[in-house]
Amino acid sequence: MALVLLTAIVPSLIYLVWIRNSESKNRERWGNVLSVYLFGMIISIIAAVLLETVAIEIIHSPGSIFSEGLWSFEPYDPTLEIVLLAVVIAPFVEEWTKSWGVIAIWRRIREPEDGLIYGAAAGLGFAAMENVFYNSSALLSGFDVFLATALTRAVVSTLLHASASAVLGYGIARKYLLGVKGIKVSWLPYYLVAVGLHALFNGFAVAGEVWDHEAVSYIGLVAALVLSVGMFLWTRRSVRSMDRRW
Numbered sequence: 001m002a003l004v005l006l007t008a009i010v011p012s013l014i015y016l017v018w019i020r021n022s023e024s025k026n027r028e029r030w031g032n033v034l035s036v037y038l039f040g041m042i043i044s045i046i047a048a049v050l051l052e053t054v055a056i057e058i059i060h061s062p063g064s065i066f067s068e069g070l071w072s073f074e075p076y077d078p079t080l081e082i083v084l085l086a087v088v089i090a091p092f093v094e095e096w097t098k099s100w101g102v103i104a105i106w107r108r109i110r111e112p113e114d115g116l117i118y119g120a121a122a123g124l125g126f127a128a129m130e131n132v133f134y135n136s137s138a139l140l141s142g143f144d145v146f147l148a149t150a151l152t153r154a155v156v157s158t159l160l161h162a163s164a165s166a167v168l169g170y171g172i173a174r175k176y177l178l179g180v181k182g183i184k185v186s187w188l189p190y191y192l193v194a195v196g197l198h199a200l201f202n203g204f205a206v207a208g209e210v211w212d213h214e215a216v217s218y219i220g221l222v223a224a225l226v227l228s229v230g231m232f233l234w235t236r237r238s239v240r241s242m243d244r245r246w
């Protein structure tokens with residue numbers, strides 16, 4: 001169990017230090033950053049699991065268009081359900097619940113880049129707990145499976161959660177900072193961008209199950225890696241750039 005916790009949580013904390021220390025001026029207090037991280041790890045993920053469970057129950061409930069329409073044709077194709085859950089339900093639900101951590105600490109937001117940092121913190125906390133679940137399950141299948149899963153999730157999934165939530169966190173920061181000046185803006189576009197990034201990533205992740213070919217799985221993994229690492233580096237550059245201007 002200690003190995004599972006180390007591989008699930010330590011990478012997210014390393015990324016948290018990296019993104020928080022990207023600011024050279026007016027760095028966020030560790031107490032605030034860690035509180036958002038823990039919010040994402042506990043509150044956001046519990047809420048996401050509950051909401052996703054409700055969504056799954058609804059799509060399978062008797063009388064729903066999904067239970068009587070989408071899944072009922074022959075031969076039954078489970079990949080449609082996988083795509084719906086991974087590309088639609090999970091991104092909308094998880095990006096929403098991760099944003100709660102940023103909203104809860106909005107009074108601590110002083111600069112636009114603070115939203116990026118707090119958003120990333122919420123995403124990293126969420127990813128850490130999600131990694132605990134996935135790594136624990138993988139360990140039951142053998143150490144090789146566990147190692148591959150832990151390494152992949154430590155880099156690919158963890159960075160994606162951080163980056164998508166950082167985008168939404170920035171939108172929330174803009175809303176509150178401009179709202180103080182009497183300028184009304186919405187964070188909805190940023191939420192949709194975060195959902196789109198998450199959905200695209202999950203689409204790459206399940207591509208191998210939709211198209212049953214080994215090459216597709218590798219291509220999907222590489223694409224997901226490029227997306228997650230690229231977005232995280234963009235987030236860090238954005239924090240540093242904004243920090244120099246404000």
